Amino acid sequence: MTEQSNYRNSRLGKIALGLIAVALLAILGVYESIPVKQHHATAPDAAAPNPTAQAIRNLQASHQQAIDQLKDLQQTVSSDQVEMKRLSEEVTGLARRLEALQKSFASAQQAPIGEPAEPAKLTQPPDNSDPPLSPSYGAGRVAGAAPVRGRDSAEST
DSSP: OHHHHHHHHHHHHHHHHHHHHHHHHHHHHHHHHSOOOOOOOOHHHHHSOOHHHHHHHHHHHHHHHHHHHHHHHHHHHHHHHHHHHHHHHHHHHHHHHHHHHHHHHHHHHSOOTTSOSSOOOOOSOOOOOSOOOOTTTTTTOOTTOOOOHHHHHHHHO
16 A cells, blocks of 8 residues: 555645646746836937827827817806806896886877877867958068068058
């Protein structure tokens, strides 16, 4: 039995060594897949940045500016909508007041039933103490002109 237990122990040892080898290979594979940053700080590389990276930064800055402008526009539109709603309500109120005034004006123009349509005539008779004027009175006269003296005396003769 000792031979069998030695065989088992050696077999378990081989399995354990195989598992440890697989684990070490997995760790090594993960380690190698991680990118390593290269720090080659030289003067030409620092002065001339990667054009693609610079373009990406420019796009990101433009994108942020567009987002800020969009937020400003949304805020402006929102405040304008509130103002439009307030003005609409004010116009509605004014329209109601105008309609009420028009109805009031129309009812005030209608003559009340108790009043006659024409004004009352004078009940006092006119004073006829002055003699009536002749039809020829003022004939031949010009408004504002002085009376002609010789003409009246010539007609009477």
